[in-house]
Amino acid sequence: TAMEQPDGWYAVGIVRDISKRKEAEQRFERLFRHSPALMTLASLPGHRFVDVNDAFLETLGYTWEEVIGKTPRELGLVADVDQEKEVFDRLLAEGNIRNLEMQFRSKDGAVRHGLFSGEMVAAQERRYFLTVMIDITDRKRAEADLLETNRQLEDATARANEMAVQARQASIAKSEFLANMS
Numbered sequence: 001t002a003m004e005q006p007d008g009w010y011a012v013g014i015v016r017d018i019s020k021r022k023e024a025e026q027r028f029e030r031l032f033r034h035s036p037a038l039m040t041l042a043s044l045p046g047h048r049f050v051d052v053n054d055a056f057l058e059t060l061g062y063t064w065e066e067v068i069g070k071t072p073r074e075l076g077l078v079a080d081v082d083q084e085k086e087v088f089d090r091l092l093a094e095g096n097i098r099n100l101e102m103q104f105r106s107k108d109g110a111v112r113h114g115l116f117s118g119e120m121v122a123a124q125e126r127r128y129f130l131t132v133m134i135d136i137t138d139r140k141r142a143e144a145d146l147l148e149t150n151r152q153l154e155d156a157t158a159r160a161n162e163m164a165v166q167a168r169q170a171s172i173a174k175s176e177f178l179a180n181m182s
Contacts, residue, residue, distance in 0.1 A: 037132045044120070044127040047071045047088060059135055061107035079103035079111050087116070091129060095120045104133070113140040 004010075032039055038056040042049050049067050057064060060077070067075065078084035083102055090097055096119040103111050118131040 035132075037134050038114070039133075040129075040131045042071075042129045042131070044129060047073075047129065050128070056133075059106065059112070060104075066107075075107075077104050079105055087118070088129075091118050091120060101136075112137040 032041075032051070032053050035053055036055055038059055039053040040049055040056060041051040048069055048071055052062075052064065052067050056062075057067070062075070072078050072084060073081070078087075080103060087097060087100065087102070096117075098117050100116045102114055102116050104114055105111055113136050114133040115136050116131065116133050118129055121128050121130045
């Protein structure tokens with residue numbers, strides 16, 4: 001702004017150092033892009049994706065162009081539609097969700113398991129949902145395999161115990177038979 005003073009014109013300006021803010025933005029951008037967790041940024045209202053990270057695209061088999069501007073429902077991402085509504089209602093009411101186990105679908109229709117967290121954030125006077133999903137599909141499969149192995153082991157143990165009881169009964173019967181023969 002220029003100001004006229006009795007001894008001449010002066011320029012007046014305000015300078016703000018935004019280097020820390022820019023550095024924080026760059027750190028967030030790197031974290032968002034390269035995180036192994038599936039991350040999305042969706043607009044409010046509408047829940048339309050405005051950005052997704054590489055892990056999201058790689059894990060679910062989409063291209064960036066297929067996802068941006070779409071809602072999770074349009075893509076068929078959430079396996080349980082009722083749970084999807086519950087999640088969005090809870091996010092709107094509480095502002096965040098932490099470590100909610102839920103199922104989601106990849107582009108090819110495969111059901112995956114995730115640990116979902118989300119938070120409402122504001123940027124440039126707009127509101128967004130920032131979500132993070134840790135894919136726990138392999139862990140859930142390993143747990144199911146372990147449960148099946150334990151069930152099989154319990155069944156084998158029960159069969160072995162029954163065979164031992166039958167062997168004892170046969171031994172007793174043999175002993176009684178031999179005693180009666182003598």
